[in-house]
Amino acid sequence: MPAIECRGLRKTYDGKVEAVRGLDLEIQPGECFGLLGPNGAGKTTTIEILEGLLAPTAGQVTLLGRTWQKHARDLRELLGISLQETRFSEKLSVRETLDLFASFYRHPRAAAEIMQELELTEKADSWVGKLSGGQKQRLAVATALVGNPQILFLDEPTTGLDPQSRRQLWEIVRGFQRRGGTVLLTTHYMDEAERLCDRIAIVDHGQIIAQGTPAQLIARLGGHHVVEFATSAGDGANNQELWRMLPGVDSVHEDDGMLLLNVREPHQTIPALLAAVENQGAQLVHLTTRQASLEDVFVHLTGRHLRED
C-alpha cells in the first residue's frame, strides 16, 4: 500500500486558473519524494490537496489507505504539515507554541525533544516574533513533527535559509525518514532535491513532465556531464549540427549565448571540440565542464530555467 497516492488530480481556481491539470503520484512508505518546479507550477496547490486543505476539482487522493472523505480525523493524526507560509502567534514562546500544537494530537512527542532535535532549545522561551527567519522556519517544521506523524508534508521548507540551516533541515528530514517516515516536499533548489529526495517529480504548468530518481532523470539527458562553451566567432548556434557530430555528444542546446553539450565522455569530446574550434579559425572565450544536474534536466525538458532570478 503506497503512503501517498493520487490519480487524475485537477484543480481549477475560480473556473479559470488551471493550477493542476491531471497529476498522478504514488509514493511508497519510507520514501522522500520531491516536487520540483518553477513559481506557479502548481506545487503548493498539489500538496494542499493531498493535505486535505483544498478540495480538488477532480481526482482521488489516498493516504495510507485512507481517504479524506471517510477518514479525515484519523488522517490528521497521521500527518505533519508545514505550509509554505505561516506566521505563528508572535507573543507566544517557542515552547508554548509547540505545547499548543502537541495538545491537538492524541499521542504527541514531547516539545523538549523536538526542540532539541531542531536546535531550538536555546530559544525555547523566546517569543516567536523575536525569532530569525531560519528559526521560524525550523519552528514550522517542529510543529509538523510534534504530532509524531507518519507522513511529513513540507512546502518549501528551506526557502530563505542560509546553507548551514538548509543542511541542518536536511538532516532532520533524513532522521525522520530513518525512523520510517514518509516525506513529500516541494523545492526550487536542484541540489536539495538531488541530495535529499529518493525520487523526484518535475512539475510544470500543473503537470508532471518527468519523474524518477535524480540519477534516472539525469541519465535521461543522455550524458552525465555538461560541457559549456562559447567561441569568439559567436555563431555557435548556427552550426549546432557541427557540435552534435563531435564524439561522445548526446545533445546540444543553446542557453544565454553559451552552447551546452550533454556529454558521456568528456575526455573524448574536449580535444575534438578544441580542434573543431581551431578549424573554424575561432578561439574559445569560455569553457567549463561539470556534472549534469536537475537544472539541466529542467532546461532540457522545457527550454527554461527553474529559477529565473
Place this chain on the structure above:
Amino acid sequence: MHTVKPTDPEAQAKGADMQPMPLRPSRPRLNGRWAGYTHLLLARMRELKREPEVIFWVFVFPLLLALGLGIAFRNKPADVAPVAVVSGPGAQHALELLQASPQHAAIHADMLTDAQALKGFRVGKYALVIEPKADGSFQYRYDPARPESVLALDQIDDALQTAAGRRNALTTAAKISSEPGARYIDFLIPGLLGMNVMNAAMWGIGFALVEMRQRKLLKRYLATPMRRSDFLLALTSSRLVLMLVEVGLLLGFGVLVFHMRVLGSLASILLVGTVGALSFAGIGLLTACRAEKIESVSGLINLVMLPMWVFSGVFFSYERFPAVVQPFIKALPLTALNDALRATILEGAPLTAQGGRILIMAIWGGISFILALRWFRWV
C-alpha cells in the same frame, strides 16, 4: 481498505503496519479530550496578557472614561443657579434681595457690565441675566431652549418676589426623595460595561480571527486534528474571562470611587453579562466569517458598532430619540444588554423580568452564530 476488521488477519497485519510504532516518542503522552481546548484558551489568555494595548483599551480606558465623565457630570449639591446682574442703579438692590431670599444658598450672582453679562450668558457661564430698569423693575434675559435657563428664570423670580415680601397663598412643603442610582455615573457604568462587552467581542473575536486567517494560522490549525468547535469555544471563553474581570473592575471602581449602590446580585449581573458576551461573540464571528484582510474586517466592525454606540444608550438615554425609532433601538443587542445591566445593577430587577431583553440578545447571538458557521472560511 477503510476499516480494520480484527477477524481479518491480513487487514490486521496492515493495520499494524499503519501504527506509528517506529516513530513512538521516547516519553509517550496521551492527550485527553479537552487538552486542545485548554491549551487554546491558555494561549489566547497569554497573548492578551502580553499585549499592552489590549490591557489599556480593555481595562484601563473604561476606568478612565468612567472617572472623567463621572467627575465632569457629578451632581453638584442642589444645583446652584449662576446669574449675572447688569451693573447700574438697582443692581445693588437686586443683589440684596437675592441675598435675603430663602433660596440664597442655591443662587450665585455676579454684578457685571452689560457686555460682560451678555458674553457670560452666551457661553453658558450664566443661566440668566437680570437687567434692573430705571423705574425699579427687573427684566430677565433667558433662553427658552436651555433647560437650566428656564429653571433659573422660575427660581430667581420666586426668590426676588419672596424677598420683596410676596406671601404664598397656599402652604406647601417639599420632601427630598433621592432614588438610588439616579446620578449620571450610576447610569454610565452599566453602559460602559455593555460597550466593553461589545468592543471586546468584536475586536477580540472578529478582528483576531481575520488576523489569524491572514497569517495562514487558521489554515495551519486546520491541518492538525484540532477540533474546530474547541477553537471557537476557546476564543469565546477568553472573552467571558475578560468580561468577568471587567465587571469586577468597573463595579468595584464605581462602588469605591463614586459610592455607587449595586442592588442586583453579582450572580445575576454576571449572567446578564455572559448572555451579552455570547451574543456579541456570535456577531463578532459573523463579521469575521469571510473577510480575508484585517483592513476589510476593521471597516465591518466599525459599521456594526457605530449605530449601537450612538443609539443604544451608552452615554445618554436613548429616550431622547423620536418615538418612531424606539422599537428599532430597543431591538439592538447592545440596547438590550445595557437595559438589562442597568435594571439588574441599579434596580435589582430579577432576571425573570428581563426575559425580553435576554431573548433579544439570544436571537442576535444565535442567528449570527448559525450563519457564521455556515459561511465560515477557515483557509
